[in-house]
Amino acid sequence: xxxxxxxxxxxxxxxxxxxxxxxxxxxxxxxxxxxxxxxxxxxxxxxxxxxxxxxxxxxxxxxxxxxxxxxxxxxxxxxxxxxxxxxxxxxxxxxxxxxxxxxxxxxxxxxxxxxxxxxxxxxxxxxxxxxxxxxxxxxxxxxxxxxxxxxxxxxxxxxxxxxxxxxxxxxxxxxxxxxxxxxxxxxxxxxxxxxxxxxxxxxxxxxxxxxxxxxxxxxxxxxxxxxxxxxxxxxxxxxxxxxxxxxxxxxxxxxxxxxxxxxxxxxxxxxxxxxxxxxxxxxxxxxxxxxxxxxxxxxxxxxxxxxxxxxxxxxxxxxxxxxxxxxxxxxxxxxxxxxxxxxxxxxxxxxxxxxxxxxxxxxxxxxxxxxxxxxxxxxxxxxxxxxxxxxxxxxxxxxxxxxxxxxxxxxxxxxxxxxxxxxxxxxxxxxxxxxxxxxxxxxxxxxxxxxxxxxxxxxxxxxxxxxxxxxxxxxxxxxxxxxxxxxxxxxxxxxxxxxxxxxxxxxxxxxxxxxxxxxxxxxxxxxxxxxxxxxxxxxxxxxxxxxxxxxxxxxxxxxxxxxxxxxxxxxxxxxxxxxxxxxxxxxxxxxxxxxxxxxxxxxxxxxxxxxxxxxxxxxxxxxxxxxxxxxxxxxxxxxxxxxxxxxxxxxxxxxxxxxxxxxxxxxxxxxxxxxxxxxxxxxxxxxxxxxxxxxxxxxxxxxxxxxxxxxxxxxxxxxxxxxxxxxxxxxxxxxx
Numbered sequence: 223x224x225x226x227x228x229x230x231x232x233x234x235x236x237x238x239x240x241x242x243x244x245x246x247x248x249x250x251x252x253x254x255x256x257x258x259x260x261x262x263x264x265x266x267x268x269x270x271x272x273x274x275x276x277x278x279x280x281x282x283x284x285x286x287x288x289x290x291x292x293x294x295x296x297x298x299x300x301x302x303x304x305x306x307x308x309x310x311x312x313x314x315x316x317x318x319x320x321x322x323x324x325x326x327x328x329x330x331x332x333x334x335x336x337x338x339x340x341x342x343x344x345x346x347x348x349x350x351x352x353x354x355x356x357x358x359x360x361x362x363x364x365x366x367x368x369x370x371x372x373x374x375x376x377x378x379x380x381x382x383x384x385x386x387x388x389x390x391x392x393x394x395x396x397x398x399x400x401x402x403x404x405x406x407x408x409x410x411x412x413x414x415x416x417x418x419x420x421x422x423x424x425x426x427x428x429x430x431x432x433x434x435x436x437x438x439x440x441x442x443x444x445x446x447x448x449x450x451x452x453x454x455x456x457x458x459x460x461x462x463x464x465x466x467x468x469x470x471x472x473x474x475x476x477x478x479x480x481x482x483x484x485x486x487x488x489x490x491x492x493x494x495x496x497x498x499x500x501x502x503x504x505x506x507x508x509x510x511x512x513x514x515x516x517x518x519x520x521x522x523x524x525x526x527x528x529x530x531x532x533x534x535x536x537x538x539x540x541x542x543x544x545x546x547x548x549x550x551x552x553x554x555x556x557x558x559x560x561x562x563x564x565x566x567x568x569x570x571x572x573x574x575x576x577x578x579x580x581x582x583x584x585x586x587x588x589x590x591x592x593x594x595x596x597x598x599x600x601x602x603x604x605x606x607x608x609x610x611x612x613x614x615x616x617x618x619x620x621x622x623x624x625x626x627x628x629x630x631x632x633x634x635x636x637x638x639x640x641x642x643x644x645x646x647x648x649x650x651x652x653x654x655x656x657x658x659x660x661x662x663x664x665x666x667x668x669x670x671x672x673x674x675x676x677x678x679x680x681x682x683x684x685x686x687x688x689x690x691x692x693x694x695x696x697x698x699x700x701x702x703x704x705x706x707x708x709x710x711x712x713x714x715x716x717x718x719x720x721x722x723x724x725x726x727x728x729x730x731x732x733x734x735x736x737x738x739x740x741x742x743x744x745x746x747x748x749x750x751x752x753x754x755x756x757x758x759x760x761x762x763x764x765x766x767x768x769x770x771x772x773x774x775x776x777x778x779x780x781x782x783x784x785x786x787x788x789x790x791x792x793x794x795x796x797x798x799x800x801x802x803x804x805x806x807x808x809x810x811x812x813x814x815x816x817x818x819x820x821x822x823x824x825x826x827x828x829x830x831x832x833x834x835x836x837x838x839x840x841x842x843x844x845x846x847x848x849x850x851x852x853x854x855x856x857x858x859x860x861x862x863x864x865x866x867x868x869x870x871x872x873x874x875x876x877x878x879x880x881x882x883x884x885x886x887x888x889x890x891x892x893x894x895x896x897x898x899x900x901x902x903x904x905x906x907x908x909x910x911x912x913x914x915x916x917x918x919x920x921x922x923x924x925x926x927x928x929x930x931x932x933x934x935x936x937x938x939x940x941x942x943x944x945x946x947x948x949x950x951x952x953x954x955x956x957x958x
Contacts, residue, residue, distance in 0.1 A: 248308035248373065249351050250288060251358035252279045252315060252333045253297030272296050273489070275329045278318055280485040284478075286311040289431035292355075292438060293488045299355055300431075305337045305369075305376045309383075312367045313406050319365070332362035334401070336370040357394055367404040374402050382407055429711055430477065432484040433704035436518055439493065445600050445638060446526045447519050448701060452494040455569045455601045459519040459526045462497060468516025469692040473771035475510070477698065484699075487514035520692075521700055524627075524661035525634045527567055527597065534559070534590055538621035542656045545623055559590050571598050589615040589624060596631065605638045626656040633665065660690045667697075671706045679706075680713045687717060694770045714770075721773035728780035729764050732757065735787035742791060743846050753786050794846045798836070801853045806833055808860055815867055822870065825863045832856045879947050886943030894935025898928045 254275040276298060283290060283300045286307060292299040302308035312333045319329035336354040354370070362368050369377075374385055385402035437443075439450030446457040472480060490511070491498070497519070498512040523529050536545040558577045565574035575598045581591040592615035599608035612632045616625065629652035636645035646669060652662045663686050670679030687694045694717065697703060697710055736757055743750045756779060763776045813826045836852050906924060 246337070246339055247301040247303065247351075248305040248335055248337045249291075249354055250283070250300045250302060250308045250311065250333070250335050251297065251355065251362065252300075252312070252331055253359060253362070254329070254331060271329065275319070275331050276489045277486070278329065279315055279331065280489050281482065282311050282315050282318070284431060284481045284485045286314070289429065290435045290485060290488065293435050294493070297359065298489075299358070305335065305373045306380060308335050308337075309367070309369065309373070309377060309380065309404065312404070313383075316365065316367060316406070330364035332364050332366060334358045334362040334368040334370075335373050336399075337372040337376055353394075353397060354399070357391065360391055361394070361401060367406070368401045369404055371400045371402070429707045430484075430699045430704070431481050432488060433699065433701040433707075435488050436484075436495065436699075437701040442603070443638070445634065447495075447522050449495055449518075454603070455571070456494065457526075458495060458497045458515065459522075459528070460567045460569075462516070462519060462526075462528055466516045466520060467692075468513055468518075468520045469695040470771065471510075472513050472517040472695040472699070473692060474766075474769050474775070475513075476766060476768040479769075480695075480699065483511060484514045487511050491515065517695060517699065521696055524630055527563070529627075530563065530593070530597070533624060533627045534563070534593075536623055538623070540621075540623055542623055542626060542659045546660075559588075559594065562594050566594065566597050566601070569601065571601055574598055587618045589618045589620050589628070592618075593628060593631075596635070600635065605635050609635045609639065622655045626652045626659055626662070629655070630659070630662055630665075658689070660686060660693065664693060664696060668700070668702045671703060671709075676706065676709050680709065683710070684713065684717065691771060691774060718768060718770045718773065721770055721777075722767040725764065725767065725773035725776035725780070728777045729760060732760060732780035732783040732787075735784045738843060739787045739791055741845060742843050743794065747846075749790055753783060753790065756783055756786070795840060798840055798846065798849045798853065801850070802833055802837055805853065805856055805860060806830075808864070809833065812860065812863055812867055815871065822863075822867055825866060829856060829860055829863065832859075875951060879951055882947040882950060883943045886946050887939045890939030890942055891936055894932060894939060898931040898935065902928060902931065 254272045272295060276293070276296065279298045280290065280293065283298065286302070288300040288302045288308070288311060290298060290300045302311065312335060315331055315333065319331045334354075336351065336358075338350050368388060369385070384405045386405065388401050388403045390399060390401050437449045437451070439452070441450050441453050443450055444452060444457050445454045446459045449457075452458070472483075475483065487498070491514075495515055495518070497515045500512045500516075501509065519526070532545055558581045562574045562577040562581070565571070565577065575595065578591045578594045578598065581588060582595075585591070592611045596608040596611035596615070599605070599611060609632060612628050612635065615628050616632075620628075629648045633645045633648035633652065636642070636648060649662060649665055649669070652659060653666065656662065663682065667679050667682050667686065670676070670682060683693070683697055687697070694714065698714060703710055736753070739750060739753070745751070745754070760776060760779045760783065763772045763779065766772045809826055809829045812822070812829075815822070832852070833856060836849055836856070839852075840849050903924060
């Protein structure tokens with residue numbers, strides 16, 4: 223069957239322009255069968271059964287490399303590049319549905335598959351595929367797999383299955399459709415052809431699979447996020463705070479994890495893409511499903527009310543980068559403007575408009591009031607009046623920051639009025655004011671791809687990701703870039719590969735430093751244990767090299783570990799060297815004190831040799847504890863040597879004391895004896911000879927005087943010699 227090329231419709235049934243190029247796909251429909259209804263099982267059990275069935279379908283599609291196009295509470299529409307892989311996925315779903323032992327209840331799932339020219343250049347379904355999608359629910363039966371003739375023709379020879387023609391609704395038969403019921407056995411091979419998928423052109427296993435499911439719906443496109451699943455007035459982004467960091471945290475996951483995350487979210491969130499609460503600490507930290515809506519709504523954060531708060535609160539002196547780094551929302555000025563802003567967030571549009579007009583009557587040059595009125599008109603769907611309000615706001619004197627913001631908003635408004643040229647002009651004007659405004663740069667990248675300037679778009683995207691890493695995840699999941707994912711994914715994979723190489727090198731360097739420090743300090747060291755805990759975080763990151771931000775975080779943590787290891791090693795080596803310096807000073811002092819004694823020289827020389835050996839061992843990364851133990855051993859030896867020196871010095875000082883005492887006492891005694899025995903009699907004789915009768919002392923009378931002189935002299939000699947020796951010893955001790 224050949225699809226009618228005259229016209230095409232989107233996946234939601236809305237007509238689109240004709241495109242000359244399309245991609246052949248296998249369109250896969252699966253839904254919970256009628257027997258799984260609430261009335262048959264009771265409301266609670268029925269609801270759980272439907273949810274479990276959809277979870278099984280979404281998980282299988284994601285694991286098999288399919289791309290989810292649409293999902294609802296009880297059905298999933300997806301596409302595969304290979305019909306054989308879609309049939310294997312269908313068999314896997316039905317096998318798990320029958321073997322659903324956990325709930326002791328068979329899941330009644332119906333599946334239908336069609337193959338043909340399906341996706342246009344803009345990611346919409348062709349007319350033929352849209353017809354199948356809208357009628358698939360009536361084709362399939364519970365616990366059966368139906369495939370179209372096109373699938374049957376493509377998978378001839380599929381082992382372990384048989385095909386039986388079945389009747390289908392007349393309107394489909396008139397369109398040329400025919401279907402076969404697939405009979406499969408429990409032993410039928412449904413293992414994914416991973417190797418074939420890698421080489422098959424158009425492989426989508428490495429792509430984000432849920433871009434279309436995020437934005438399709440029955441409403442006009444939401445100004446704040448671009449989705450059709452809800453009206454602009456009901457956009458869940460209005461309830462979000464600015465500092466969610468959803469895209470940055472999403473970048474720490476691999477594409478497979480991201481697909482599973484969004485698959486689970488889309489099966490639980492309902493039609494309006496509600497925001498899920500983030501688990502508090504210690505409660506469900508492993509379940510990251512809340513990141514799906516946070517990251518999706520961050521894609522267009524520059525056009526949302528939460529960013530308006532940041533701009534209104536920013537001073538005229540701030541630039542865009544400082545303003546967007548703000549992680550808080552406050553209302554420093556208060557008054558009607560901020561009340562109007564809160565009314566906008568709660569969709570009280572009439573009240574907000576009244577307050578803003580009242581503000582303008584009091585101050586007609588307040589750009590904030592015109593900006594707020596523009597949001598009122600946007601939520602009412604009057605984009606022409608919104609553009610007038612923003613143009614009026616631009617006529618008033620504002621800072622570059624505020625003008626950039628309003629030009630960015632105006633560019634978005636002109637997109638909704640289908641004035642693409644004006645939208646592009648305003649965006650370029652915003653970039654002239656703030657050349658590195660990331661939100662404006664990302665929008666310009668989207669326009670580059672739309673203008674078929676893929677090389678320019680890729681180049682700008684690489685530069686943007688290099689500066690603002692959260693835009694890696696933005697490029698990965700953006701519905702605006704979904705039609706160009708083949709080109710973008712190749713570049714993103716290059717970025718991931720390059721960052722992975724850098725991460726591996728950095729991790730190897732960190733591991734080398736850890737190994738050296740481990741040998742030097744040992745695992746029991748308290749400070750090294752802290753470095754090891756950081757290293758454990760690094761090992762977890764290294765185990766996921768396919769996640770871009772994990773690679774960047776790996777590089778950062780690796781550098782941090784290397785710096786910590788080197789600092790810790792330098793500090794510990796410094797501690798050993800200081801200890802060695804102190805010991806060397808003591809040894810030198812001991813050597814100087816014992817320089818006159820050969821025995822002391824023999825004791826000190828081995829100590830110097832030991833100190834030199836420890837220093838060499840330290841340079842050779844001998845363990846720190848062993849170096850400190852050897853220092854302690856040398857210190858103990860030096861203590862003994864110093865004690866020995868003290869004993870020798872004490873004996874030497876005692877010997878000198880007595881030598882000086884004897885020398886001084888003998889000298890004085892000699893002088894005393896000379897005076898008493900020789901000089902005194904000579905004086906008496908000389909005086910008697912010169913003056914007879916003046917000294918009439920006889921020899922017997924002179925002796926007592928001589929004896930008294932000798933006694934007094936001897937006592938004086940002992941006292942003087944002792945005091946003189948003691949003073950000299952005291953001076954010698956004080957000189958040391």
